[in-house]
Amino acid sequence: MRQAGKENGLSPLQGEIVDFMVRLFRLMGLPKTIGSIYGYIYASPHPVAMDDLTQGLGISLGSASQGLRTLKVFRAIKPAYEQGGRREYFEAETNFQQFVGAFLKGELEQYIENTEKRTKRMDQQLSEISDLSDKEFFEKRVKRLSTMSERARQILPIIGEIFLSEEAAKLSDHE
Template sequence: MPPLREEDEIRDFPSLGPIETQVIQVFVDGVKVLGLPRSIGEIYGLLFISPEPLALDDLVNRLGISKGSASQGLRALKTLGAVREIEIEGSRRSYYEASTELKRLVGGFIREQVRPHLESGQAKVGNLLQVAATEEDPARREFYDARVKQLGYWIGRGRFVLPLLQKVLGQ
């Protein structure tokens, strides 16, 4: 069995209890599948299982991550709609809590991550069709044309299915 890579290792959080640590690991595994940084899963996981909003410094101290990593992770999570900023009376610090609405989470991920890739992919398909048409070998040109059209079909279906997926998961 190959050794674990750093991003695959289960980190120990000495200041957290077992339920907090295990919930964080669930979200770390989830963001890994999505290709997002581990720290995003750690931050969201801690905010998700925390009964009260947490400040940036709380995240840094409890997770043992750098302030830069915590700040960058919070910014990404806010952009996705997964975290919201909370004002606490009498405090000048910003506090954060996890959004737990599936529709918002899925919608933010689709809006910020998936849809831009589908849109750029559709534009690339148009260019690929032009390039395929320049192939001199007729059999290869026909093969390329069929594959590029298949790719275009997949992208089109993805763009059609995304709003439906958002609606289904949000209700």
């Protein structure tokens, strides 16, 4: 998959879209395949089955399956009710605000919780230092980390606000 959609039936525009999504998803720390799958679905006028992905993107069955799962989990795609076949079809959830925001918020939340545990542990360690000038130094340092972690928690809702607020929704939800 050098340039998305060269050896297969993707139009140049669709290729651009796939690349776009690969980049967007990489920004969230997700692998190329996942971005390309979402891109492919996003750029398809009709619901997409796993088969279309392996063919259209030249990726393996395994990757397609795992990628779809991940995308389902954070609601970037949704099942499409297609006539006839026994296949599962999917279409794109097009409001990035929602799922990108939720994803980032989740990640950050987890990170911050973990961080708070750590600063607590540090506070304990502090109490075991006997040397006085060492103690002062480390208190300063640890203090800063605690402050940072508190501040991060304050920022969290702002991030949520940016992505998930009513305003944000309005700005992006007028299909």
